[in-house]
Amino acid sequence: MSGELTVSPPLIDECEVVPRTLCGPGPSDYWPSVVEALTRPVLTFSTDEYFKVVDDIRNCLKYVFQTQSDLVLAMSGAGHTGMEAVICNLLGPGETLLIAGRGIWDDRACEMAKRYGIKTVVTKVPPHTTFVEQDLEPMLRRIRPAALFITHGDSSTGTIQDLSWVGKLCQKYGALLLVDTVVSIGGAPFLMDAWAVDAVYTSSQKALSGPAGISPIAFSKLAERKIQTRKHDPPFYFDIKMLSKQWNCYGDTRFYHHTMSPPLMWALRASLMELCKETLPASWARHRRVMLHFHKRLSEMPVQFYVPDPMHRLPTITTISLPEGYDAVKFAKYMANELKVVIMAGLGPTAPGGRVLRVGLMGANACEEVADRVVQAMADTLSAMRRSKL
Amino acid sequence: MSGELTVSPPLIDECEVVPRTLCGPGPSDYWPSVVEALTRPVLTFSTDEYFKVVDDIRNCLKYVFQTQSDLVLAMSGAGHTGMEAVICNLLGPGETLLIAGRGIWDDRACEMAKRYGIKTVVTKVPPHTTFVEQDLEPMLRRIRPAALFITHGDSSTGTIQDLSWVGKLCQKYGALLLVDTVVSIGGAPFLMDAWAVDAVYTSSQKALSGPAGISPIAFSKLAERKIQTRKHDPPFYFDIKMLSKQWNCYGDTRFYHHTMSPPLMWALRASLMELCKETLPASWARHRRVMLHFHKRLSEMPVQFYVPDPMHRLPTITTISLPEGYDAVKFAKYMANELKVVIMAGLGPTAPGGRVLRVGLMGANACEEVADRVVQAMADTLSAMRRSKL
Numbered sequence: 001m002s003g004e005l006t007v008s009p010p011l012i013d014e015c016e017v018v019p020r021t022l023c024g025p026g027p028s029d030y031w032p033s034v035v036e037a038l039t040r041p042v043l044t045f046s047t048d049e050y051f052k053v054v055d056d057i058r059n060c061l062k063y064v065f066q067t068q069s070d071l072v073l074a075m076s077g078a079g080h081t082g083m084e085a086v087i088c089n090l091l092g093p094g095e096t097l098l099i100a101g102r103g104i105w106d107d108r109a110c111e112m113a114k115r116y117g118i119k120t121v122v123t124k125v126p127p128h129t130t131f132v133e134q135d136l137e138p139m140l141r142r143i144r145p146a147a148l149f150i151t152h153g154d155s156s157t158g159t160i161q162d163l164s165w166v167g168k169l170c171q172k173y174g175a176l177l178l179v180d181t182v183v184s185i186g187g188a189p190f191l192m193d194a195w196a197v198d199a200v201y202t203s204s205q206k207a208l209s210g211p212a213g214i215s216p217i218a219f220s221k222l223a224e225r226k227i228q229t230r231k232h233d234p235p236f237y238f239d240i241k242m243l244s245k246q247w248n249c250y251g252d253t254r255f256y257h258h259t260m261s262p263p264l265m266w267a268l269r270a271s272l273m274e275l276c277k278e279t280l281p282a283s284w285a286r287h288r289r290v291m292l293h294f295h296k297r298l299s300e301m302p303v304q305f306y307v308p309d310p311m312h313r314l315p316t317i318t319t320i321s322l323p324e325g326y327d328a329v330k331f332a333k334y335m336a337n338e339l340k341v342v343i344m345a346g347l348g349p350t351a352p353g354g355r356v357l358r359v360g361l362m363g364a365n366a367c368e369e370v371a372d373r374v375v376q377a378m379a380d381t382l383s384a385m386r387r388s389k390l
Numbered sequence: 391m392s393g394e395l396t397v398s399p400p401l402i403d404e405c406e407v408v409p410r411t412l413c414g415p416g417p418s419d420y421w422p423s424v425v426e427a428l429t430r431p432v433l434t435f436s437t438d439e440y441f442k443v444v445d446d447i448r449n450c451l452k453y454v455f456q457t458q459s460d461l462v463l464a465m466s467g468a469g470h471t472g473m474e475a476v477i478c479n480l481l482g483p484g485e486t487l488l489i490a491g492r493g494i495w496d497d498r499a500c501e502m503a504k505r506y507g508i509k510t511v512v513t514k515v516p517p518h519t520t521f522v523e524q525d526l527e528p529m530l531r532r533i534r535p536a537a538l539f540i541t542h543g544d545s546s547t548g549t550i551q552d553l554s555w556v557g558k559l560c561q562k563y564g565a566l567l568l569v570d571t572v573v574s575i576g577g578a579p580f581l582m583d584a585w586a587v588d589a590v591y592t593s594s595q596k597a598l599s600g601p602a603g604i605s606p607i608a609f610s611k612l613a614e615r616k617i618q619t620r621k622h623d624p625p626f627y628f629d630i631k632m633l634s635k636q637w638n639c640y641g642d643t644r645f646y647h648h649t650m651s652p653p654l655m656w657a658l659r660a661s662l663m664e665l666c667k668e669t670l671p672a673s674w675a676r677h678r679r680v681m682l683h684f685h686k687r688l689s690e691m692p693v694q695f696y697v698p699d700p701m702h703r704l705p706t707i708t709t710i711s712l713p714e715g716y717d718a719v720k721f722a723k724y725m726a727n728e729l730k731v732v733i734m735a736g737l738g739p740t741a742p743g744g745r746v747l748r749v750g751l752m753g754a755n756a757c758e759e760v761a762d763r764v765v766q767a768m769a770d771t772l773s774a775m776r777r778s779k780l
């Protein structure tokens with residue numbers, strides 16, 4: 001057999017990784033309990049442990065999303081599988097999705113929707129602000145979309161959308177409300193049922209401080225009815241009708257849909273248990289307290305907030321404008337390489353001009369000590385860049 | 391805020407897991423180096439380490455698939471994302487996919503394809519056999535499909551398909567050849583370029599002995615050309631055009647498509663490095679040697695091979711028929727619970743009758759010692775079930 005080989009084995013060097021503190025818009029550092037969970041034994045489908053982990057994750061998620069809905073599970077993929085699943089399960093070809101845009105993720109939702117023959121209408125506000133009722137009501141009235149897509153926290157702009165009034169408005173016009181909570185869950189109040197949200201997804205590597213690759217998702221009763229009665233079939237991997245059986249959402253099935261990832265199941269369970277143990281109100285308060293501390297310390301530096309209104313500032317991710325003449329990409333690179341603290345430059349609407357930084361203090365890193373480390377590293381970087389004439 | 395909560399945090403018990411040897415059709419036990427890799431530091435997009443891990447994985451995969459193609463990467467999801475990606479990237483609505491079926495996975499490929507408006511034609515052989523040229527040529531000539539889908543190893547039947555002649559036949563009729571190697575890669579010879587395979591995917595939790603959740607995939611030059619010139623757009627998450635940029639397949643882009651899972655990237659790299667170090671011929675020979683040892687020991691027991699022709703038997707997974715009166719599900723349950731060895735009952739074509747067992751000796755578990763442990767546990771289970779009158 002070996003005579004037939006046409007490609008030789010590669011020479012792979014060791015890959016050393018310098019330890020850094022991860023304070024970009026994600027991923028965050030893991031909770032210690034998550035590290036321990038990653039190496040737990042392989043879970044095999046149909047064992048008692050497998051079913052318990054599945055049930056534990058669902059029970060935690062009902063609390064974390066604040067919902068009594070049964071249709072709660074996790075997608076086996078990046079946060080983008082959550083985004084694509086809420087869209088392709090709830091809208092079919094020819095239906096209209098209204099997209100309330102202020103960052104890069106709503107652009108992506110638009111791109112995904114178009115691939116399914118869904119009609120898309122985008123309405124925008126300036127990226128350093130958020131939507132008010134008068135921005136959305138005329139659009140809903142005129143377009144009568146099947147659904148509205150909006151992000152709760154936006155990691156490209158550092159804004160948080162007040163959602164308390166959006167669900168009621170959508171109900172008035174017969175639209176389902178689809179919400180991206182990738183960078184808000186655990187870090188800012190979110191109440192799925194109280195706010196009448198119909199579909200929501202989040203990601204594991206932000207304020208949950210777990211590894212990326214498994215993405216919680218939940219649907220309201222209304223959304224569930226639409227899924228059960230829809231005429232179109234979404235891609236197999238995203239089909240919530242089948243996934244609800246794999247996840248035993250109705251307590252009656254243990255269907256095999258695909259092989260789930262044992263380390264990611266264990267890790268998600270561990271990071272959700274951290275949040276359940278701390279409780280949502282305590283975690284929200286901690287993120288807010290650390291944000292205020294960080295913002296107070298920033299006000300001593302020659303930088304500005306990209307988001308002028310404090311009410312619109314996302315507790316988990318802060319967007320900061322550097323003084324004229326500084327380059328955000330070089331700034332972040334210096335901090336990562338010389339000072340071992342990772343932050344990121346702007347993305348989407350905050351990229352042009354090259355002066356916006358994005359700093360995340362989320363999950364395990366939402367504490368004063370890490371905030372102070374970031375401030376110190378930023379101050380040192382400002383001096384170094386000033387000395388070297390940028 | 392806490393006053394608004396409507397769902398209380400759940401009480402989650404500890405989840406102890408009894409250590410077991412995993413000898414079902416997958417998942418397998420991890421290599422020790424994979425366990426170590428799972429807890430390596432979080433990889434952040436755009437760092438040098440991230441790019442090195444991406445490049446290392448691609449270089450290993452070219453060797454493992456035996457291809458000089460540049461379009462080689464890993465999907466962020468279960469093996470089913472590989473299956474869905476080869477189908478929806480290469481065929482559009484109205485095109486025809488010929489499916490050569492002998493197990494459960496070709497049924498799944500059919501179900502996936504239909505969701506994209508692809509026409510499907512299924513041709514079958516009995517599940518305990520495999521295809522010969524005369525089974526496929528008349529179909530290819532008559533139907534002129536855009537592609538043929540076939541599994542190399544089939545975990546539901548324990549058969550392995552000789553692929554050495556299939557690619558040439560497909561070329562004669564202008565059909566692309568799509569191959570599932572989920573349970574064969576690393577365990578049985580597979581030569582992508584030499585056999586003229588156009589698209590192939592595999593899974594990490596079988597003979598690679600890694601965790602599920604990240605799935606290698608590769609496309610030939612011919613398949614690549616079809617992807618570049620196609621008229622349809624697949625779902626965003628599966629779009630190989632975009633993923634090729636995220637994975638730097640052409641050495642010129644470091645595009646962000648979605649957030650990849652750091653523990654799964656590290657783990658896949660580690661399990662591929664095990665295979666590159668051992669070399670393919672040595673790994674294939676080890677799997678074959680252990681299979682022959684296992685089959686010899688089985689011949690001393692009152693069981694039969696489900697696959698009569700030794701040439702058709704898959705080296706990684708053996709299907710075994712129990713004597714009349716035995717229940718395969720109860721048999722596997724007794725072995726897992728009392729003897730801590732996991733094997734599985736039949737699935738798909740091997741489920742009816744309830745007497746077929748599926749035993750996997752793959753990756754880290756492909757060794758004589760584990761084979762002997764399985765034989766001993768099977769013998770003990772046969773006695774116990776005989777004593778208790780089944």
